[in-house]
Amino acid sequence: MSKSSVASKPGTDTSTDRKTIKEAIVEIVSDSGEGAQKCGQSLGSISAKMGNGVWTVEIIPAEIQPPARSKAGASGIRVRMGTNKITNMGDHADLVVALNEQVLFGRIEQNAYTKGTILLIEDKWANSKSEVIRKQYADSLEQFEELGLVIHEIPMEIECLKIVADARKGKNMWALGLLSYIYDRDLRTAADQIRYIFRKKKEEIIQSNLDLLHAGYEWAAMNLDLHFTIPTKETDEDYVVMNGNEAISLGVMAAGIELCSMYPITPATSATHAMAETIESAGGIIHQAEDEIAAIGFAIGASYAGKTAVTITSGPGIALKTEFIGLAVMSEVPLVIVNVQRGGPSTGLPTKVEQGDLLAVLYGAAGDAPKIIMAPATIEECFHYVILARKLAEAFRTPVFVLTDANLATGVQPFPRPKVNAEWFAPEIDQSHWKEGVSPYAWDPDTGLSERPIPGQKGGMYTLTGLAHDEDSHVAYDPAINQRSAEHRSRKLAAMRQTLKKPTTYGDEEGDLLLVGWGSTKGAIEEAVDMARKKGASVSSLHLHFLSPLEPGLKEIFQKFKKVKTVEINYSDTVGHPLITEENRRYAQLAWYLRAQTLIDIDCFSNVYGQPISPFRILTMLEKEFDLTLID
Amino acid sequence: MFGVNADFCDHVLEEEHYNLEDYSSSTARWCSGCGAHTILNSVQKLCKEEQLPPEKTVFVSGIGCSSRFPHYMKTYGFHGLHGRAFPVASGVKFRRPDLHVFVVTGDGDCCSIGAGHWVHAIRYNMKMVVLLFDNAIYGLTKKQTSPTSPLGTVSNTHPVGSVLPPIHPIQATLGLPNASFVAQTADWKPAHLHATIRKAYEHPGLAFVRIIQRCPIFMHDVYEPTVSDPDAITLVHHENGIQLDEKGMNAFRHHIEHDPSDINKAREIVETVKDTTPIGLFYQNKNASCYDEYGAHNLGIATEDRIDAINSLMDRYAV
Numbered sequence: 006m007s008k009s010s011v012a013s014k015p016g017t018d019t020s021t022d023r024k025t026i027k028e029a030i031v032e033i034v035s036d037s038g039e040g041a042q043k044c045g046q047s048l049g050s051i052s053a054k055m056g057n058g059v060w061t062v063e064i065i066p067a068e069i070q071p072p073a074r075s076k077a078g079a080s081g082i083r084v085r086m087g088t089n090k091i092t093n094m095g096d097h098a099d100l101v102v103a104l105n106e107q108v109l110f111g112r113i114e115q116n117a118y119t120k121g122t123i124l125l126i127e128d129k130w131a132n133s134k135s136e137v138i139r140k141q142y143a144d145s146l147e148q149f150e151e152l153g154l155v156i157h158e159i160p161m162e163i164e165c166l167k168i169v170a171d172a173r174k175g176k177n178m179w180a181l182g183l184l185s186y187i188y189d190r191d192l193r194t195a196a197d198q199i200r201y202i203f204r205k206k207k208e209e210i211i212q213s214n215l216d217l218l219h220a221g222y223e224w225a226a227m228n229l230d231l232h233f234t235i236p237t238k239e240t241d242e243d244y245v246v247m248n249g250n251e252a253i254s255l256g257v258m259a260a261g262i263e264l265c266s267m268y269p270i271t272p273a274t275s276a277t278h279a280m281a282e283t284i285e286s287a288g289g290i291i292h293q294a295e296d297e298i299a300a301i302g303f304a305i306g307a308s309y310a311g312k313t314a315v316t317i318t319s320g321p322g323i324a325l326k327t328e329f330i331g332l333a334v335m336s337e338v339p340l341v342i343v344n345v346q347r348g349g350p351s352t353g354l355p356t357k358v359e360q361g362d363l364l365a366v367l368y369g370a371a372g373d374a375p376k377i378i379m380a381p382a383t384i385e386e387c388f389h390y391v392i393l394a395r396k397l398a399e400a401f402r403t404p405v406f407v408l409t410d411a412n413l414a415t416g417v418q419p420f421p422r423p424k425v426n427a428e429w430f431a432p433e434i435d436q437s438h439w440k441e442g443v444s445p446y447a448w449d450p451d452t453g454l455s456e457r458p459i460p461g462q463k464g465g466m467y468t469l470t471g472l473a474h475d476e477d478s479h480v481a482y483d484p485a486i487n488q489r490s491a492e493h494r495s496r497k498l499a500a501m502r503q504t505l506k507k508p509t510t511y512g513d514e515e516g517d518l519l520l521v522g523w524g525s526t527k528g529a530i531e532e533a534v535d536m537a538r539k540k541g542a543s544v545s546s547l548h549l550h551f552l553s554p555l556e557p558g559l560k561e562i563f564q565k566f567k568k569v570k571t572v573e574i575n576y577s578d579t580v581g582h583p584l585i586t587e588e589n590r591r592y593a594q595l596a597w598y599l600r601a602q603t604l605i606d607i608d609c610f611s612n613v614y615g616q617p618i619s620p621f622r623i624l625t626m627l628e629k630e631f632d633l634t635l636i637d
Numbered sequence: 638m639f640g641v642n643a644d645f646c647d648h649v650l651e652e653e654h655y656n657l658e659d660y661s662s663s664t665a666r667w668c669s670g671c672g673a674h675t676i677l678n679s680v681q682k683l684c685k686e687e688q689l690p691p692e693k694t695v696f697v698s699g700i701g702c703s704s705r706f707p708h709y710m711k712t713y714g715f716h717g718l719h720g721r722a723f724p725v726a727s728g729v730k731f732r733r734p735d736l737h738v739f740v741v742t743g744d745g746d747c748c749s750i751g752a753g754h755w756v757h758a759i760r761y762n763m764k765m766v767v768l769l770f771d772n773a774i775y776g777l778t779k780k781q782t783s784p785t786s787p788l789g790t791v792s793n794t795h796p797v798g799s800v801l802p803p804i805h806p807i808q809a810t811l812g813l814p815n816a817s818f819v820a821q822t823a824d825w826k827p828a829h830l831h832a833t834i835r836k837a838y839e840h841p842g843l844a845f846v847r848i849i850q851r852c853p854i855f856m857h858d859v860y861e862p863t864v865s866d867p868d869a870i871t872l873v874h875h876e877n878g879i880q881l882d883e884k885g886m887n888a889f890r891h892h893i894e895h896d897p898s899d900i901n902k903a904r905e906i907v908e909t910v911k912d913t914t915p916i917g918l919f920y921q922n923k924n925a926s927c928y929d930e931y932g933a934h935n936l937g938i939a940t941e942d943r944i945d946a947i948n949s950l951m952d953r954y955a956v
Binding site for chain 1: 662663690691692693695696697707708710711712713714715716717718721723724725726727728729730731732733735736753754756757931932934935938940942943944946947948949950951953954955956
């Protein structure tokens with residue numbers, strides 16, 4: 006077992022022995038409450054500020070206070086930073102900082118590490134009063150060594166106690182110092198970051214965290230032979246760095262949405278947290294409703310009264326809101342619905358990623374309820390799609406879904422700073438006299454579109470109803486009227502599709518295999534496509550952003566490939582099981598939908614491990630498809 | 638008068654004046670003898686008396702016989718989902734304080750499928766008039782037991798009589814935090830009904846009015862004794878309560894004087910007056926906090942200020 010390697014004499018300038026690397030994947034894992042996420046988020050922000058590409062993803066236990074030193078209790082964060090733009094969490098970590106050995110087992114199970122991954126582990130457990138813990142620690146280190154991890158035992162507790170009385174509250178910033186040295190992060194930027202994250206704390210707390218940062222840095226400089234540099238790219242453009250939920254929250258405000266009506270649900274709620282301090286100065290307000298149903302009902306009430314609202318939720322919330330979604334479709338009320346998808350069905354995996362709600366939002370209503378569904382693929386798109394969603398909702402008089410997921414919600418990525426524009430805001434509500442003789446649902450026969458009277462408009466009075474109704478919103482049981490109004494609601498999607506461009510493929514326009522994805526998987530799919538193409542595989546990819554209506558020209562694109570396969574994070578039956586045949590195989594959700602729409606025999610690659618899909622996993626699949634070695 | 642040209646006054650009045658027919662849409666399709674007809678007349682009369690601009694008035698309902706109400710008004714209306722009138726109405730009012738909001742709900746709508754929203758709507762206490770049409774039966778779906786059906790009610794779901802004690806909507810509302818106006822009236826007492834709706838309209842928060850309503854088709858035998866017996870009702874009155882003229886007062890033989898600021902006495906009346914049906918204003922607190930004031934507190938912020946606020950948040954994420 007290797008003890009921490011001492012490379013340089015204390016005080017020696019080690020700046021000359023830096024090794025230049027293109028990127029690094031770093032994890033910090035601990036028991037819940039030890040601040041590992043704060044450490045990693047800071048590392049990500051510092052790296053982004055220095056001009057590196059960054060993607061971070063949180064490792065979240067399901068419980069608020071899981072038992073200490075347990076496999077299931079692993080709480081932490083992965084940071085991938087590189088010279089170029091980073092679009093996904095990558096594969097195996099290059100380095101992990103662990104505050105105890107037990108939490109690592111959960112990550113090992115998820116294949117987070119490989120031979121050569123550097124492990125920096127808190128060594129205090131070796132001297133624990135408890136014989137059980139001492140033995141666990143020793144045994145675990147042996148196992149880690151067998152796995153090929155390069156172990157450095159670090160006296161974090163001892164070093165932190167030199168600065169703070171409670172080492173538990175100091176190790177994260179000490180580790181940030183350690184990592185700042187290892188990856189050559191700018192200390193001034195790191196200090197600014199600490200001042201920012203502790204801005205609401207007393208000065209002495211800020212100071213002690215700064216001391217921890219510097220102490221960790223110094224310790225690493227004196228004791229570790231690990232020193233890398235990740236070159237940065239110069240840019241003149243202003244950037245912001247945030248996670249998808251924060252981007253959603255800024256998008257809500259930048260869209261000029263005056264009401265966010267919500268009920269707490271993981272992993273969607275942090276979007277509301279991110280806007281809570283600001284939204285009232287930005288002209289909006291948050292309503293925390295008594296339940297999911299009331300949250301959307303309240304939003305629909307405001308939308309009906311002219312103030313198009315947003316409701317933000319996750320799968321179980323969508324299930325509860327379904328009846329109101331049907332009402333909004335039927336009565337043509339504009340509304341923005343953000344669904345931050347998590348593992349399902351039922352309560353499922355609240356903190357984990359899944360793309361399991363596509364068919365639920367597409368079809369989950371009584372009768373036919375067509376609505377617009379969009380899926381951002383990047384953090385930047387999370388911001389802009391909310392603005393677009395409000396405009397589409399009003400232009401097409403319909404609810405609009407923005408489907409994100411737990412991966413986008415907590416993934417952090419820099420993107421060009423949006424220039425907030427008054428044109429993004431909702432216009433003042435129309436309170437002019439309603440045009441005489443125009444019905445509240447004067448459907449255009451070609452597009453199904455109609456103009457909507459807003460309460461306050463003289464002469465526009467009508468009673469909205471969820472019952473079948475005619476142009477005047479009068480209850481109508483006439484079969485012809487029901488058929489016609491259903492056609493008009495559906496026609497709006499066809500009309501909206503006219504405004505969409507034919508998507509372009511990544512790679513080639515034709516070839517052996519086309520991978521089709523949607524939502525948060527874009528970065529991983531494209532990275533895998535790049536790697537496979539370098540090895541000679543004829544593979545390209547296509548990423549869909551509009552799922553209802555579907556983007557035009559898909560059949561034509563698919564026909565140019567020998568095989569089309571979706572890559573999704575949801576369940577599908579694996580071919581090969583004796584009970585699974587071509588006739589009963591249950592396909593992944595996008596595959597199911599595209600097969601029906603294009604009559605092309607589209608295959609799928611999907612799973613529900615509750616993890617973001619990695620390039621490695623896609624490459625493993627591609628190796629079988631092409632019978633090629635794609636992974637070094 | 639006041640130096641203003643009389644013709645000009647006439648002109649203005651002609652422009653702004655609304656008659657009863659300005660509030661009436663189509664002919665109501667409730668059964669003949671249904672108590673809802675009287676309530677509709679009374680509400681239209683209130684609108685005329687108050688000269689509510691129809692375009693500024695919104696009736697929100699759920700699903701059920703009573704919830705057809707908005708279709709019969711020539712105002713804006715929202716005939717939504719079963720049990721969900723409260724969240725919709727609250728959403729309408731939250732950012733549009735200029736609108737007059739009425740909620741029309743039934744006993745199944747409010748006290749069963751939408752009971753959770755009822756509790757919280759009372760707590761929000763947003764300025765609106767809530768009319769609970771309580772006929773103690775599901776009518777639209779053809780006679781099933783409702784949460785307010787008297788114990789033993791024979792219905793299609795309980796052919797040998799209902800087995801659960803009913804919810805008393807007044808008793809329940811008086812037990813909720815931030816309740817600010819709780820009144821009970823009956824559709825066959827039109828003067829009292831109208832005075833109650835008027836008082837509710839004048840209330841600064843959420844006015845909860847339970848209207849005991851006849852269903853001549855499914856509950857005729859239950860209501861008939863109360864309707865035909867002048868002694869079956871006790872008038873709960875006070876100078877701060879529902880105001881009736883002398884003739885109106887004299888139409889009731891049983892009287893209780895009750896100060897509507899006294900919530901304990903209000904609860905006691907509900908608990909103890911069992912042989913007769915008490916009607917009147919049980920409780921009023923004009924100073925209860927109103928959530929709509931919070932909802933409207935930041936309306937009309939200038940665009941530049943909104944952009945500044947967003948940009949200052951964005952600064953925190955700036956690289």
